[in-house]
Amino acid sequence: MNITRKNNILLLFLLACSISCRLKSNDNKPKETQISFSKEWKTDTLGCLGIREKIINDSLKTIQKIIGITENNFIKIFGKPNHIKSNERNKIYLYWVTCGIIPPIKSNDKKSSINPIKGIDMEATRMLVELDNKNIVKKIKVILP
Numbered sequence: 001m002n003i004t005r006k007n008n009i010l011l012l013f014l015l016a017c018s019i020s021c022r023l024k025s026n027d028n029k030p031k032e033t034q035i036s037f038s039k040e041w042k043t044d045t046l047g048c049l050g051i052r053e054k055i056i057n058d059s060l061k062t063i064q065k066i067i068g069i070t071e072n073n074f075i076k077i078f079g080k081p082n083h084i085k086s087n088e089r090n091k092i093y094l095y096w097v098t099c100g101i102i103p104p105i106k107s108n109d110k111k112s113s114i115n116p117i118k119g120i121d122m123e124a125t126r127m128l129v130e131l132d133n134k135n136i137v138k139k140i141k142v143i144l145p
Contacts, residue, residue: 035062035066035077037055037058037059038076038077038078040055041055041077041078041079042078042079045079045082045096046082046096046099047095047096047097047098047099047100047124047125048099050098052095052096052097052098052127053097053098053125056097056125056127056142060142063127063140064140066137066140067137067138067139067140068136068137068138069136069137070135070136070137071091071131071135071136071137072135074093074129074131074137078095078129081093081094081095081129082094082095082096082126088133089132089133090130090131090132090133090138091130091131091135092128092129092130092131093128093129093130093131094126094127094128094129095126095127095129096124096125096126097124097125097126097127097142098124098125098145099124100123100124100125100145123145124145125142125143125144125145126142126143127140127141127142127143128140128141128142128143
């Protein structure tokens with residue numbers, strides 16, 4: 001075998017490996033069209049219809065495969081989060097899975113209200129989504145009350 005033929009065979013082998021690795025890395029990332037529950041999830045914005053709880057129970061493994069997608073693609077699937085916490089290192093999105101809303105508590109001066117988020121956090125099942133500083137989903141977990 002001459003050197004040119006060996007180089008061509010090596011180049012084809014490397015190309016095949018590259019394509020194979022690229023396909024494998026994308027296999028576990030569901031495309032938006034594969035997420036059949038997206039529309040239903042968005043209609044149950046506070047988790048009070050029971051739709052989100054059913055989706056979590058039925059599709060948690062699929063949801064966890066979404067780790068690694070961009071923030072924009074995640075929001076296309078799940079819609080706007082119910083609450084956002086952020087700092088320079090990451091963002092955390094909270095989605096209510098079950099209904100546990102506590103009305104705002106009025107302060108003593110009757111003019112301002114205390115943020116009810118802490119009460120909601122303790123009373124409702126939530127889905128926590130953590131994004132890194134590059135806006136890539138790096139963690140998804142369900143938090144029970």
